[in-house]
Amino acid sequence: MPRAERGLLQLRRLKDLIARLSERVPLYREKLRAAGVTPGDIRSLADLARLPFTVKDDFRQTYPYGLLAVRMEEVIRVHASSGTTGKPTVVAYTRQDVDTWSEVMARTLMAGGVGRGDVVHNAYGYGLFTGGLGFHYGAERVGAAVVPMSGGFTDRQLMALRDLGATVLCCTPSYALHLAEAAEEAGLVRGLKLRVGFFGAEPWTEAMRGALETRLNIMALNIYGLSEVIGPGVSVECLERRGMHVAEDHFLPEIVDPRTLEPLPPGATGELVFTTLTKEAMPLLRYRTRDLTTLDAGPCRCGRTLVRIGRITGRTDDMLIIRGVNVYPSQIEHALLQVPDVEPHYLLVLRRDSTLDTLEVQVEARAAIAGAGRDALAALGTIVRRKIHEVVGLTADVSVVPPKTIERSLGKAKRVLDLRHGGS
Numbered sequence: 234m235p236r237a238e239r240g241l242l243q244l245r246r247l248k249d250l251i252a253r254l255s256e257r258v259p260l261y262r263e264k265l266r267a268a269g270v271t272p273g274d275i276r277s278l279a280d281l282a283r284l285p286f287t288v289k290d291d292f293r294q295t296y297p298y299g300l301l302a303v304r305m306e307e308v309i310r311v312h313a314s315s316g317t318t319g320k321p322t323v324v325a326y327t328r329q330d331v332d333t334w335s336e337v338m339a340r341t342l343m344a345g346g347v348g349r350g351d352v353v354h355n356a357y358g359y360g361l362f363t364g365g366l367g368f369h370y371g372a373e374r375v376g377a378a379v380v381p382m383s384g385g386f387t388d389r390q391l392m393a394l395r396d397l398g399a400t401v402l403c404c405t406p407s408y409a410l411h412l413a414e415a416a417e418e419a420g421l422v423r424g425l426k427l428r429v430g431f432f433g434a435e436p437w438t439e440a441m442r443g444a445l446e447t448r449l450n451i452m453a454l455n456i457y458g459l460s461e462v463i464g465p466g467v468s469v470e471c472l473e474r475r476g477m478h479v480a481e482d483h484f485l486p487e488i489v490d491p492r493t494l495e496p497l498p499p500g501a502t503g504e505l506v507f508t509t510l511t512k513e514a515m516p517l518l519r520y521r522t523r524d525l526t527t528l529d530a531g532p533c534r535c536g537r538t539l540v541r542i543g544r545i546t547g548r549t550d551d552m553l554i555i556r557g558v559n560v561y562p563s564q565i566e567h568a569l570l571q572v573p574d575v576e577p578h579y580l581l582v583l584r585r586d587s588t589l590d591t592l593e594v595q596v597e598a599r600a601a602i603a604g605a606g607r608d609a610l611a612a613l614g615t616i617v618r619r620k621i622h623e624v625v626g627l628t629a630d631v632s633v634v635p636p637k638t639i640e641r642s643l644g645k646a647k648r649v650l651d652l653r654h655g656g657s
Contacts, residue, residue, distance in 0.1 A: 234390065234482070234538070236530075236538055239481055239482065240278060242482060242483070243355065243411055243481065243485055243510060243536060244275070244277065244278055246359060246510035246511060247275060247278070247281070247485065247508065248272055248275050250374075250508070250510060250516055250518065251270075251272045251275060251284070252272040252297065252329045252519070253505075253516065254300055254302065254518060255272060256273070256320055257301075257302040257303075257551050258299075258300060259299060259302070260291060260294075260295055261285075261518060264283065264285040264518075266515045267285070267619070268284065268330045269315065269529070270283055270284060270285075272347065274456060276628050277483055278485075279442070280483070281487065281508070281519070282455065282495075282496050282497070282570070284508075284518055284519055285518065285519065285522070286494065286506070286518075286519045286521050287517050287518055287519055287520045287521065288348050288520075288521050288562065289322060289461070289521075289523075289568075291549075292322045292323065292383070292461065292560045293320055293322070294629070296320050296323060297320075297323040298323070298325065300514065300515050300517075300556065301325060301514060301515060302513065302516055303327055303394050303513055303514050306340065306512055307327050307328075307525065308325045308326065308327060309327060309328050309331065310326040310330075310331055310362045310366055311323060311324070311326075312324050312325075312326070312362070312366075312460055312464065313327050313460070314361075314362075314460045314461075318544075319575060319619060321361070322460060322461060323376075323603050324363075324460050324461060324514075325377045325514040325515050325524055326514050327513040327514045329513050330463070330512055331370070331631075332516050333373075333463070333483060333511055334367060334370060334463050334464060334466055335370040335371055335373075335514070336370025336374065336481045337371075337463070337466035337467070337483060338367050338368060338370055338372075338373045338465060338466040338616055339374035339568060340371075340372065340466070340480060341431065341456060341465065341466050341467070341469040342371050342372060342375050342377070342401070342431070343375055344454070344469045344470065344471045344472070345375055345401070345429045345431060345452070345454050345469075345472070346429065346472065347372070347375055347429070348375050348376060348377065349375070349376040349377065350377075351372075351375075351377040351378070351389070351400045351602075352377065352378045352380060352397060352398050352399045352400050352401065352426075353368070353372040353378065353379050353380065353399070353400075353401040353403060354377055354380045354382060354393065354397070354399035354401065354402050354403065354411075354466040354498075355368045355369055355372065355381055355382060355383075355395055355403045355404075356382050356383065356384055356389075356402070356403060356404035357379060357383070357384070357391060357403055357404055357405070357423065357465075358384045358644055359381060359383045359436070360383075362460075363460045363465065364433075364464065364465055364643070365381070365383055365460070365541070366464075366505070367382055367458070367464040367466055368403045368431070368465065371375060371466065372401075373630065377401070379558055380393055380397050382482075383438070384408065384644055387411065387412065387415050388415075390412060390415075391412070391416055391419060391421055391433070393422055393616055394412075394416070394425055394427070395421055395425060398426050398467040399425070399426065400426050400428050400429070400568050401427070401428070401429055401431070401432070402427050402429075402430040402449070402451065403430070403431045403432075404430075404432065404600060404643055405432065405433070405434045405642070405646070406432040406433075406435065406437040406441055406442075406445060406453075407435060407437075407468075407641075407642050407646035408641075408642060408644065409430060409432055409445050409449070410444065410445060410448075410452075410577060410578075411440070411641045411642075412449075413444075413445065413448040413449050414503050414576075416450075417448065422448070422449065422450065425447055425450070427450065427451045427579060428451055428452065428453055429447065429452045429454060430445065430452070430453050430454065430456050430657045431452075431456050431469070432445070432453055432454070432456065433454065433457055433465060433564070434454035434460065434465075434542070434645055435563075435609050435645045435646060436497060436542065436544075436545045436546070436547065436562070436563045436645070437455070437563075437566070438563060438566050438570060439544070439567075439630075440565045440566070440570030441565060441566065441570060441577055442455075442579070443541030443570075443651070444570065444577055445536075452472070454469060454470045454474065455474075455477055455496070455544065456468070456469045456470070457477050457484050457542055457545065459520075459522060460606040461505075461517060461520055462482075462484060462507050462509055462517065462520060462636045463483075463509065463512060463517075465586045466480065466518070467479065467480065467484050467507070467597060468480065468484075468541075468542050469517075471533065471535040471537060472535065473533055473535045475529075475533060475534070475541065475542075475543030475636045476529050476542055477541055477542045478526050478533070478537050478539040478541055479538075479539055479540050479541070479542060480539070481539050481540060482509050482510070482511075483506065483509070483510055483511045484508070484509060484510065484613070485508040485509075485510055485547050486505065486540060486542065486586055487504070487505075487506040487507075487508075487519070487528075488501060488503040488504065488526070488528050489503050489504050489506055489507060489521075490504075491503060491525070493590040498529050499527075499528055499529065500527055500528075500529065501527065502517075502525060502526065502572075503525065503526075503527075504521060504522065504525060504650055505522045505524045505526050505542065505545075506519050506520065506521055507519075507520050507522060508520070512601055514534065521551045523548045523550050524547075524549075525545065525547045525548065525549065526542050526543045526544065526545050526546060527540075527542070527543040528540055528541070528542060528543075529541045529543065546561065546563060547561030547562070547563055547564075548552055548561075551649070553581070553592075553649070555583070555590045555591075555592050555627060556589065556590055556627070558625065558626055558627045559641070560592070560627060561657075562581060562649060564624055564625050564650045565579065565581060565594060565621060565625065566579065566620045567624060567626075568617075568620045568624035568625065569594075569596055569617065569620070569621075570617060571620055571624075572602060572613070572617050572620055573599075574598060574599050574600070574601075574602045574613050574614055574616075575597060575598055575599065575613065575633065576596070576597040576599055576636065578595040578596070578597045578599040578639045579594060579595060579639065579643070580592070580594075580595045580639050580647075580648065580649075581594055581595075581647065581648055581649045581650070582594075582651060582652065583596060583649070583651045583652060583653050584648045584653060585652075586653050591630060592629045592630065593629065593631075593632060594617070594621060594629045594632070595632045595639060596617060596631065596632070596633060596634070596639075597633075597634055597635065597636050597637070597638055597639055598610060598613060598633050598634070598635065598636065599636070600636050601605045603635050603636055610633045611633075614631040614632070614633045615631075615632065617631045618630075618631045
């Protein structure tokens with residue numbers, strides 16, 4: 234669809250959305266009234282900047298169903314986020330929402346060439362988490378065979394990957410790395426038929442992509458989505474891998490300055506914001522994702538005209554401030570993956586020594602170097618410390634630990650242990 238035509242579609246759907254929210258959702262009725270905006274005031278997509286934001290706390294304040302824009306009788310599915318800070322974030326779907334979700338997930342998989350004849354090994358978690366069922370419905374929509382493995386039980390995962398002939402792997406990048414290690418140890422990598430993987434749900438770097446592609450002999454594609462928006466399926470890389478194409482007919486993206494909340498021009502790094510244009514049960518107006526990235530509206534060599542999201546470089550709420558230096562876990566990962574003798578398994582431990590914050594980076598040595606003795610590990614720690622300082626501008630304490638020391642994750646990896654408040 235040409236960009237001008239798509240813009241008209243987005244504007245029409247945006248006007249319809251504001252009318253529905255004003256009529257059916259008390260929270261939005263009040264937000265729009267406070268902003269002094271009526272549906273008739275929206276005459277172009279530039280007017281989006283006049284509209285109020287939605288934040289995660291709005292879900293908590295209206296828990297569980299206060300943001301519903303339909304009658305409960307129309308809801309056929311309920312999902313929820315992990316709820317790490319109290320009550321989970323509840324999201325609801327109508328039958329049309331589930332159909333839309335299946336469609337955008339089918340587009341996601343087709344961007345990697347998935348179709349009939351493929352076997353999709355789905356190791357995203359099934360249940361309240363949106364990942365598993367999102368990929369499941371999308372794979373069925375394109376006519377692929379789905380192996381609904383969910384997470385965990387690594388030995389069983391490897392057996393299924395080998396025996397059932399999986400050609401597509403779907404899971405978090407950290408779990409894919411864990412599967413790669415286990416497959417290497419079992420001597421199974423050469424026997425796998427995998428050719429493409431769809432990895433998301435946590436930030437990961439280009440260096441991590443290289444590690445996954447080398448160790449699993451696949452093409453690794455980045456995906457992006459949020460439970461609040463719909464789940465996975467919001468955007469995906471094409472085979473050119475120059476950013477993740479957004480399904481703009483369903484999700485309207487913006488980049489704003491996280492401090493001023495003013496819109497930023499294309500190419501500028503800021504906070505990603507989404508408006509859901511077609512979601513029925515719980516549509517969202519200008520939802521602040523807290524993710525930091527860029528938007529690129531330039532042409533892609535694949536021929537798609539959809540705007541592209543750059544890599545998620547961090548979150549406004551996971552930035553660590555250590556002795557006045559802003560640090561994101563993804564920056565540490567980028568530094569570590571430039572050191573050949575360490576594995577991309579790490580843990581950041583934050584402590585407070587009197588009034589001074591300290592950062593310890595625990596990282597695993599590769600098996601070959603781990604057996605070379607204490608002096609070799611100490612020398613490796615010096616190299617890691619220097620690389621972190623080059624990338625981040627911060628001197629960290631580095632502990633190089635033996636392989637398999639750092640706990641593996643079956644879903645999103647736990648990268649930070651903050652002991653500064655009430656810890657030891």
